[in-house]
Amino acid sequence: MYTQIYILRFPKDTSDQPFIYRLVKEYDIEFNILKADILLQREGLMIIELKGSSKANVQAGLDYLQHLGVKVERMATGIRRDDENCFQCGACTGVCSSGALYVKRPEMAVIFEAEKCTGCGLCVPICPVQAMEVSLNDDRIFSDEFML
Numbered sequence: 001m002y003t004q005i006y007i008l009r010f011p012k013d014t015s016d017q018p019f020i021y022r023l024v025k026e027y028d029i030e031f032n033i034l035k036a037d038i039l040l041q042r043e044g045l046m047i048i049e050l051k052g053s054s055k056a057n058v059q060a061g062l063d064y065l066q067h068l069g070v071k072v073e074r075m076a077t078g079i080r081r082d083d084e085n086c087f088q089c090g091a092c093t094g095v096c097s098s099g100a101l102y103v104k105r106p107e108m109a110v111i112f113e114a115e116k117c118t119g120c121g122l123c124v125p126i127c128p129v130q131a132m133e134v135s136l137n138d139d140r141i142f143s144d145e146f147m148l
């Protein structure tokens with residue numbers, strides 16, 4: 001399963017397209033709309049979590065959106081773990097639903113795979129030594145153009 005949060009920016013002539021319906025029916029993608037501001041004949045913004053069986057599956061849906069003229073950006077722009085600070089306690093793995101943080105057995109090593117990270121940010125306050133750093137696309141989300 002591949003999950004990622006995206007910022008979608010819609011040109012005004014795409015606001016009446018049944019894109020969510022097609023993502024579900026034709027691309028087999030589950031979605032969770034986190035924030036939306038879309039009106040007919042107006043540019044729009046949507047922050048949406050897309051979940052598919054694989055990265056290729058989600059990418060096919062994104063290709064469809066981009067073909068319509070929708071601009072697609074990943075919500076998380078920078079995700080890193082400070083490996084010098086991380087002492088492998090494993091606390092973060094309990095909140096990471098995307099599988100980006102997990103315990104590898106039998107070594108019991110806490111692995112971080114940035115590619116799987118959705119940028120949800122839940123691991124940041126959980127970590128006792130602030131080893132997880134997630135930078136979000138705040139300049140896009142909170143720009144005057146799209147202030148909700």
Ligand code: SF4
Pocket residue numbers: 079095096097098099100101116117118119120121122123124132134
């Ligand atoms: S921000 Fe942290 S908890 Fe959320 S998906 Fe990424 S690694 Fe997992």
Ligand code: SF4
Pocket residue numbers: 081085086087088089090091092093110126127128129130131132
């Ligand atoms: S909670 Fe912090 S210290 Fe513990 S394994 Fe995760 S990143 Fe490392």
